[in-house]
Amino acid sequence: MRIMPRTTSTLPDDLHQLIEGSVDAGIFENKSDAIRHALRDYFEAHDDARLAAAIHLYDNDEISLGKAARLAGVSRFDMPDLLRQHGVEVKLGPEDMEDAQREIDVARDLE
Numbered sequence: 001m002r003i004m005p006r007t008t009s010t011l012p013d014d015l016h017q018l019i020e021g022s023v024d025a026g027i028f029e030n031k032s033d034a035i036r037h038a039l040r041d042y043f044e045a046h047d048d049a050r051l052a053a054a055i056h057l058y059d060n061d062e063i064s065l066g067k068a069a070r071l072a073g074v075s076r077f078d079m080p081d082l083l084r085q086h087g088v089e090v091k092l093g094p095e096d097m098e099d100a101q102r103e104i105d106v107a108r109d110l111e
Helices: 013-024 030-047 047-059 064-070 079-084 097-109
Strands: none
Touching: 013 030, 013 079, 030 047, 047 079, 064 079
């Protein structure tokens, strides 16, 4: 089982109470499940936000082209055009050995 990264957040009282109440009512298994569900619903309903996040991560060399496409919810063949439309240079292949190793590591994380 893959260990997921951990994120801590601060919530207003009303959202905290809704999360607690939904867990207590059996709607969600736990608070993390409630937050994951809310975030998935948000990104499914807001394609523009998914795309913006994927483009930002790609432009900052945090993810590969394939991962950017997956996060954006588009094919990897459409992603280069979307990047260009947003003024982001498409990087084809590693620039050096360090970049090549990073691409290998990202590919292994996709498994």
